[in-house]
């Protein structure tokens with residue numbers, strides 16, 4: 001019933017389960033792909049035409065109506081997350097939506113953004129009521145920022161950092177900066193030290209290191225080695241609290257239907273085999289026969305397959321082409 005109701009929705013999806021946000025109802029505010037950047041690692045493919053002007057792409061009342069409906073059929077949500085097929089803050093009126101959602105529910109609101117528009121006072125203002133904001137910062141220098149994010153003309157690195165610094169000063173909610181760690185690109189000691197210096201200036205609540213677990217259509221992206229991940233954590237931890245990308249992790253123990261919960265997660269993003277095994281093992285309290293039976297059940301659905309990426313096996317949906325997401 002729940003799935004049927006949500007399948008018909010245009011803006012609302014999920015709930016999806018993630019390490020950072022638990023059970024999260026997603027709200028996508030943008031036509032694909034509308035972005036200010038053209039990241040090397042983007043799963044949505046190349047930004048064919050940059051969008052830098054903010055617009056109300058879809059009527060805000062329509063989006064709110066869907067959120068209201070989704071809230072009537074969902075319980076046990078940890079977050080409502082605004083995220084876009086591109087840069088979320090391009091949606092003009094997101095501040096109004098956050099305020100309206102807060103009148104409907106006590107479920108906290110998160111916004112995932114690349115942060116490129118935070119230099120605009122009106123954008124920062126619209127975000128003040130969010131409970132958590134997760135902007136990106138992948139580099140500690142203009143050159144590396146340009147190499148990774150390939151932003152639209154006129155959007156400079158300094159502007160990006162100054163936007164983040166200004167937002168931190170004004171915002172009392174949780175500021176969780178996401179660092180996409182790319183093997184051979186921003187995982188050297190030098191790049192990490194530059195990044196740490198800028199993070200110190202921004203002063204976020206935490207930094208979440210995220211990994212390119214899905215190959216980008218446009219560019220060959222490598223996962224960083226475990227040694228580089230540990231090094232990144234050590235260097236960035238000197239200036240802020242860092243959330244490990246491989247620990248902490250998927251918790252499925254309270255899922256009412258384990259198969260459905262796993263399906264919902266893998267349909268949104270590939271899941272590392274070892275991470276999934278650990279989460280399943282936690283559910284069955286170390287009963288390895290039950291664990292093996294569940295994995296068999298999972299394969300028998302015919303919906304999933306294992307693919308290798310960066311030397312690690314990942315579960316993906318069968319219809320997912322890992323090279324052309």
Ligand code: SF4
Nearest residue numbers: 035037039042086114
């Ligand atoms: S900011 Fe996000 S949507 Fe935009 S290009 Fe980068 S990864 Fe893709």
